Amino acid sequence: MILESAVLHVRPGETEAFEAAFRTASAIISSIKGYIQHELHKCIEHPDQYLLLVRWESLEDHTIGFRGSEKYAEWKSLLHHFYDPFPTVEHYEAVSLEE
Template identity: 65%
Template sequence: MILEAVILNVKPGLESDFEVAFKEASKIISSIDGYLSHELHRCIEVERKYLLLVKWETLESHTVGFRSSAEYQEWKKLLHHFYEPFPTVEHFEEIEI
């Protein structure tokens, strides 16, 4: 399992619109092969800051399967205009302790 973690900074005044659009976009990402689950969290201390966590079966499920799909183009149309600056996406693997 791979965890995708992304800090999303939404442009001022667009938080409600972003949250509505994200609900629609959630239907898109959840239909992708290799998708396991996702969560969106709103930061308590910093306005307009969100944390997106997505679990994928493999790194390629996200970087190849999703990003090269027609669904990703729809995801981009729904969400990418909300971000400033554009987010950095990072992937993590679990360490057994």
């Protein structure tokens, strides 16, 4: 499993519209092959900042499957105009803590 993380800086005054658009966009991402789950968290200290966490079966499910799909264009048109600056997206894999 891969964990995608993105810190989203939403333009001031647009958080309500962003959250409404994200509700719509959630149906898009959850329909993609390899998608497992996602969460959106709003920062307490910085109310225009969000943390998006998405779990994927593989890195390619996100980077090729989702980003290469027509549905990504829908996702982009719904959400990308809210960001300033554009978010950095990073991917993580679990570390085994067993010896």
